[in-house]
Amino acid sequence: MDEQKKNATIYDVAAAVGVSLATVSRVVNGSDSVRPATRDKVLAAIEELGYQPNAVARGLASKKTTTVGVVMPDITNLFYSELTRGIDDIARMYRYDVLLTNTDDEEEQAVTAIKNLAQKQVDGIIFMGTKLSDKVLLAIKATGVPVVLAGSVAENGALPSVNIDYEAAFEKVTSLFLDKKHEKVALTLGSNDRTIDQKFRLAGYQKALQQAKIAYDDALVFTGAKNYADGQKLADEILAQKADAVVVYDDEVALGILNAAQDAGKKVPDDLEIISSNNTTYTLVARPELSSIDQPKYDIGAVAMRMLTKLMNKEELGDDQITLPYTLVERASTK
Amino acid sequence: MDEQKKNATIYDVAAAVGVSLATVSRVVNGSDSVRPATRDKVLAAIEELGYQPNAVARGLASKKTTTVGVVMPDITNLFYSELTRGIDDIARMYRYDVLLTNTDDEEEQAVTAIKNLAQKQVDGIIFMGTKLSDKVLLAIKATGVPVVLAGSVAENGALPSVNIDYEAAFEKVTSLFLDKKHEKVALTLGSNDRTIDQKFRLAGYQKALQQAKIAYDDALVFTGAKNYADGQKLADEILAQKADAVVVYDDEVALGILNAAQDAGKKVPDDLEIISSNNTTYTLVARPELSSIDQPKYDIGAVAMRMLTKLMNKEELGDDQITLPYTLVERASTK
DNA sequence: ATGAAAGCGCTAACAG
DNA sequence: CTGTTAGCGCTTTCAT
Numbered sequence: 206m207d208e209q210k211k212n213a214t215i216y217d218v219a220a221a222v223g224v225s226l227a228t229v230s231r232v233v234n235g236s237d238s239v240r241p242a243t244r245d246k247v248l249a250a251i252e253e254l255g256y257q258p259n260a261v262a263r264g265l266a267s268k269k270t271t272t273v274g275v276v277m278p279d280i281t282n283l284f285y286s287e288l289t290r291g292i293d294d295i296a297r298m299y300r301y302d303v304l305l306t307n308t309d310d311e312e313e314q315a316v317t318a319i320k321n322l323a324q325k326q327v328d329g330i331i332f333m334g335t336k337l338s339d340k341v342l343l344a345i346k347a348t349g350v351p352v353v354l355a356g357s358v359a360e361n362g363a364l365p366s367v368n369i370d371y372e373a374a375f376e377k378v379t380s381l382f383l384d385k386k387h388e389k390v391a392l393t394l395g396s397n398d399r400t401i402d403q404k405f406r407l408a409g410y411q412k413a414l415q416q417a418k419i420a421y422d423d424a425l426v427f428t429g430a431k432n433y434a435d436g437q438k439l440a441d442e443i444l445a446q447k448a449d450a451v452v453v454y455d456d457e458v459a460l461g462i463l464n465a466a467q468d469a470g471k472k473v474p475d476d477l478e479i480i481s482s483n484n485t486t487y488t489l490v491a492r493p494e495l496s497s498i499d500q501p502k503y504d505i506g507a508v509a510m511r512m513l514t515k516l517m518n519k520e521e522l523g524d525d526q527i528t529l530p531y532t533l534v535e536r537a538s539t540k
Numbered sequence: 541m542d543e544q545k546k547n548a549t550i551y552d553v554a555a556a557v558g559v560s561l562a563t564v565s566r567v568v569n570g571s572d573s574v575r576p577a578t579r580d581k582v583l584a585a586i587e588e589l590g591y592q593p594n595a596v597a598r599g600l601a602s603k604k605t606t607t608v609g610v611v612m613p614d615i616t617n618l619f620y621s622e623l624t625r626g627i628d629d630i631a632r633m634y635r636y637d638v639l640l641t642n643t644d645d646e647e648e649q650a651v652t653a654i655k656n657l658a659q660k661q662v663d664g665i666i667f668m669g670t671k672l673s674d675k676v677l678l679a680i681k682a683t684g685v686p687v688v689l690a691g692s693v694a695e696n697g698a699l700p701s702v703n704i705d706y707e708a709a710f711e712k713v714t715s716l717f718l719d720k721k722h723e724k725v726a727l728t729l730g731s732n733d734r735t736i737d738q739k740f741r742l743a744g745y746q747k748a749l750q751q752a753k754i755a756y757d758d759a760l761v762f763t764g765a766k767n768y769a770d771g772q773k774l775a776d777e778i779l780a781q782k783a784d785a786v787v788v789y790d791d792e793v794a795l796g797i798l799n800a801a802q803d804a805g806k807k808v809p810d811d812l813e814i815i816s817s818n819n820t821t822y823t824l825v826a827r828p829e830l831s832s833i834d835q836p837k838y839d840i841g842a843v844a845m846r847m848l849t850k851l852m853n854k855e856e857l858g859d860d861q862i863t864l865p866y867t868l869v870e871r872a873s874t875k
Numbered sequence: 876a877t878g879a880a881a882g883c884g885c886t887a888a889c890a891g
Numbered sequence: 892c893t894g895t896t897a898g899c900g901c902t903t904t905c906a907t
Contacts, residue, residue: 214899214900214901215900215901216900216901226900226901226902227902227903230901230902230903233901234902258900258901259899259900259901261899261900261901262899262900262901262902263900263901263902264901265899265900265901265902266900266901266902266903267901267902267903268902
């Protein structure tokens, strides 16, 4: 019946102890200048009344919400969810809560999400996604809060970010195939209008080609495949180009290509070598297991979040473009 | 230099138009009773000043934050992330933001998360996870806000929930194997102390056994495997029991068993039939593809969130224990 | 070390 | 239809 316990306020505990609410506020916030005796009394009353500070009121008064916004393409995408797990763990460590939004990597949804987070007065934002258009950039700047990109890059280092060196990684794996005298190395990318694909992954691929003195042939570059089914469809096209190796930017897509190629009677890696890019669990469940570029996904998220805490604290950052090491994990889909 | 545009407040726009802040508040909140002419002027000023309502202040004044808390075991688990995707989409449709917390399915973390969400004054909570202990239940009750379970059940319908009929589903797939005259049908579960595993999945399995007049043998029931690697390890034990079919509660685990069994020279489905339970993408990437109980994961999340909106609105709910239909997807891992 | 008082930016009666 | 007036629950100077 007494559902009405009405969430005790700071006033209630002040009254119970016979001090001012300022004092209660001080002990709640761990201020030094409170006599131990009073502190104890206050603490007791808090316990007694089951007082829980109202974070909204706090946020309004202090202009800090201890909440960060996380904007990501899709929570069901293993790559992003692992990044986010890193973000979440570090956020929690620093006592921030996470307001999450899926954007499907769409510009409009991203802009809406960012504006909304600004209204909610988040203290900072982590942004993930490949479409970092001017509109998105503008929306980000307009929020006035610090933003860090995780697994995503802005041109000219316009925004702090944490990544691996995609260009070097793609150059390396491409060279790996080229060194084996493969003439036709295919490449699959997410899109042809994204910085990360064009300026980094494709660039690395081309660099390797150039070094091996092999002409670039855009019939060998495939864009648009985003998931397993897309990958399966793509296999035909890749095979039709008589590619003898393929570098794939995503694990699910790589798995689709792998399975479809095998279902079509091709031998992997004998007829077609495949290397993927995110080293998620998918690479392990494949038969043969997929070789992959391993990005430290969890760490990218964790480091990005750590960086954000510094920014929110107005601490000085040394470099705001962090590059984490990647490794090449060779399994059975390559020789 | 004029970084100081200082986020216009409702006062600024009121002053700009020459009306009271109440009027501005009314147009912002779409109240009917505002003369169109004034409304337009206010809207113009809002546009002009780039006014964005401060959700924190709003939350404090109205005691509604338009934010819901989502408590889940692990964002990188495909089953939960798909549920969450459904939750998120519906939440957004109803203009709620989502505060997300991972608990690793640990009781303590869940309790902490729930308390924290209460402090943040969320309007409602969606809870996912298999460990719905008394402590968690208590913490939930203490928040005073509506809570809905998604893909999780409380005993005696203590909390509103959205699920499939796990017992029926497990009975059905077990019977499927039993009907083929398999004598040794193994079962793998997440744990032996969870309601969902014990009271539903195991119960369904036992029911099928009973109906087929086959004695229950607990050597055929395996608990504790949670991921792909665990599944791989488990394969040996299952094979050692000479099981000729196995029902697995999780896709990753099923895939581990499948791959390890095949790597050990067994033929699937000839030597061992396998059926899994969540029908995530993992079932498709497997070779042979895994047969699976298909739960409408996205829908479970979506329906749970929809239910929560009703609860937050104090609308009447017909039934608060919703059971969504499951289907059996037969693929190549069963005959 | 503690209290008084002034907001934070907005909503919500209550008048008119 | 619009304005006035209180707060929402807390932080934060500024005094004392």
